[in-house]
Amino acid sequence: MAALATIPSANEIWTWLEEVPDPEIPVVSVVDLGIVRNVGWEGGDLVVTVTPTYSGCPATAVISFDIAEALRRRGLNNVRIKTQLSPAWTTDWIGDKAREKLKAYGIAPPAGGARCVGDLKNPIVECPHCGSMATEQVSRFGSTPCKASWRCRDCLEPFDYFKSF
């Protein structure tokens, strides 16, 4: 890819990163999930600061690779991915738009957002399939580190809950 004639603005780069899907939950982007913390130029390098969701999440390395790859396709060859632990990632960074996308995909969004009631330890979670509030936790853990297994007592369907963290 040829080098770019003009240096893209940070805003433009954020827009590009909004198109990088999460490898495990492709319906939301790495920006939607709050994984990208900062974008800036240091000398000739574009530095993208990311934070891991869970310290052992296997998707973390794939996310860094996908970000660098997406920016390379836009003509940015000198990209550095910087990992930052503090402030620690929180599901509070997942915006309302992304919560709607998760729900439409069949994953109940984390408590603490617009759609959930109850306290964080014992949230009342809306079934993403039928909208019933009569749901219960099956396991505190699920198919990926960020999810727990739940089921609906009305439509009887099991579903993933993106746990509040």
Added chain:
Amino acid sequence: MTTVLKTDTALLELALRMGDNALILGQRVGAWCGHAPVLEEDIALANVALDLIGQTKLWLSLAGEVEGKGRSADDLAFLRDVRAFRNALLVEQPNGDFAQTLMRQFLFDAWHLPMLRALKTSADARVADIAEKAEKEARYHLERTEDLIIRLGDGTEESHLRMQGALDALFPFAGELYAADAIDAELAARKIAPELATIGDAYLSYLKGALADATLTAPFDAVARRGGKQGLHTEELGFILSDMQWMQRAYPGAKW
């Protein structure tokens, strides 16, 4: 003139102790994958192991950085011998039955959480950052183990018997977690780590309450088994390492 930087031994020891606890417990718990009593617990155990291995990478990377000899987290995990490991004896104890695995995890989580909480205000920013990340995971782990300890302790006659047996066998290993040595004292004086006695007080008072709810009785006056933090381990650790390290030992430098 060249300046030879002196390695911060106390900080290195702290990173190794925290990292090796997470590594050895993660390796132990990971062995349940595909063998747990129910599917939900299988997933839970694998997820807890994953968090611990993730934390291991953070602590051992810091250890390598502090040591300054160019060793990576992988080098430290796969190429050190038994006496160089700094984990507490508790985490290397065998999985046993589900009660023993659960009790070991509970006794560890209940200490891990207040320890990480205190490390969040460490004078070393790198330690504070790792603690901030790991504390959230440890909190979630303790919520699960506390819940299960109470349900199984105060459960059927059989589950109570097994939980009490696990507590009797494992409690003597808990004391090491908050027994301070000269390194802990130096770390506390430099505000890098908390006074372990303070963590111990909070730990014991929490345990008393949770174990009473679980109708279990801890042998609080049992003599504490120690030595892991100084590299003197039970015979269990060698077997863990031979299993965990054999690939790198048989095929040095092998990569995926």
